[in-house]
Amino acid sequence: DVKVTQSSRYLVKRTGEKVFLECVQDMDHENMFWYRQDPGLGLRLIYFSYDVKMKEKGDIPEGYSVSREKKERFSLILESASTNQTSMYLCASSPSTRANYGYTFGSGTRLTVV
Amino acid sequence: DAKTTQPNSMESNEEEPVHLPCNHSTISGTDYIHWYRQLPSQGPEYVIHGLTSNVNNRMASLAIAEDRKSSTLILHRATLRDAAVYYCSWGNYGGATNKLIFGTGTLLAVQP
Numbered sequence: 001d002v003k004v005t006q007s008s009r010y011l012v013k014r015t016g017e018k019v020f021l022e023c024v025q026d027m028d029h030e031n032m033f034w035y036r037q038d039p040g041l042g043l044r045l046i047y048f049s050y051d052v053k054m055k056e057k058g059d060i061p062e063g064y065s066v067s068r069e070k071k072e073r074f075s076l077i078l079e080s081a082s083t084n085q086t087s088m089y090l091c092a093s094s095p096s097t098r099a100n101y102g103y104t105f106g107s108g109t110r111l112t113v114v
Numbered sequence: 115d116a117k118t119t120q121p122n123s124m125e126s127n128e129e130e131p132v133h134l135p136c137n138h139s140t141i142s143g144t145d146y147i148h149w150y151r152q153l154p155s156q157g158p159e160y161v162i163h164g165l166t167s168n169v170n171n172r173m174a175s176l177a178i179a180e181d182r183k184s185s186t187l188i189l190h191r192a193t194l195r196d197a198a199v200y201y202c203s204w205g206n207y208g209g210a211t212n213k214l215i216f217g218t219g220t221l222l223a224v225q226p
Contacts, residue, residue, distance in 0.1 A: 042218035042219055090157055092157075100165075102148055102150075105157035
């Protein structure tokens with residue numbers, strides 16, 4: 001069965017820390033995505049990547065960066081964590097941009113910044 | 115501004131059909147409509163998608179309006195396990211801009 005694995009289920013970090021959220025997929029998918037999920041706001045796209053070393057900003061990229069050095073791994077980086085980045089972070093992947101397939105999501109990382 | 119609108123919550127009785135609506139008035143002609151559901155403490159799970167025609171699979175049916183500005187997810191016989199948040203989304207598949215725009219979701223409660 002296809003799988004997207006997020007390395008941590010829960011994280012607590014201090015304001016100003018550099019935070020890495022890791023995501024790995026085992027499906028050889030081209031595309032990977034990072035969303036954050038907040039009550040009343042649904043899922044909002046932070047960044048996505050359509051190939052190794054390629055990335056594009058989503059709707060709310062401020063305060064975040066990403067890295068995709070290998071096809072299966074997509075990392076979200078909070079350069080200097082702030083309390084307004086406390087949220088649920090969801091990673092997803094999908095096959096080629098030219099294919100018509102759904103996304104596969106990970107179980108999420110609930111990040112608390114104190 | 116791209117937008118997807120769904121009711122915040124709905125209720126259903128077990129074994130009755132459920133129709134979950136979604137408005138996506140800014141969708142373009144090549145954008146696919148997707149539905150996902152999220153059970154408590156889990157990531158969203160793919161349910162169904164379509165472009166213009168109505169679609170059926172083992173989980174649900176998707177009815178798409180002729181002008182494609184709205185769609186309805188149909189659960190034919192709700193079960194207690196269908197209680198979840200249902201997200202409508204749409205996305206453009208092509209080039210480098212493959213990304214889904216999600217709504218805020220509908221919380222479906224199923225009563226026994």
